[in-house]
Amino acid sequence: DAGVIQSPRHEVTEMGQEVTLRCKPISGHDYLFWYRQTMMRGLELLIYFNNNVPIDDSGMPEDRFSAKMPNASFSTLKIQPSEPRDSAVYFCASSFSRSGANVLTFGAGSRLTVL
């Protein structure tokens, strides 16, 4: 398996532009997570899905952020409009629920810079 695949790896955009980050989880995994990592706040969970259904989106900063999972093999995280404070590394992770535990496999991350 190629692991969790994220694109783009790097994105530089101007304030006000729309940003779409993409994630392909590991085949067969039933959980998908979006995390944001910054120096100031560390790793923050933004939202997670179980079987393509959003379970907890309480970490989504504000209405400018939205996430979708139209099928088991694809998810997007969209920021519209983007702001400089959104600059961070966005990680996608997936896992397979088994025996009450979750072991996350992370993607390589998408480094977003908003100018």
Add this chain to the structure above:
Amino acid sequence: AQSVSQHNHHVILSEAASLELGCNYSYGGTVNLFWYVQYPGQHLQLLLKYFSGDPLVKGIKGFEAEFIKSKFSFNLRKPSVQWSDTAEYFCAVNHRGSTLGRLYFGRGTQLTVWP
């Protein structure tokens, strides 16, 4: 609210020194515990995990961690560090049961090993 505390923000050691990184969590129920490592410029990778059984768990690259339930702790140890262990280390907790899928991360500890 659930929290995971990593007391050391930055640890600097010389090669061959012993390492212990602290991790405490606040949840009183049954938990699964994890340590993840993030090497410079890379994504998070699982170092080791505890689900049940022997509270002393061994992971990759000579790392081990001990779960002490009475202290709500899951400290990471390595008897002799190497320069290649330079990375950021994250402790994480998952609640078994109703909140399956939610992983709480600590703020991370940056380990720098001097050759």
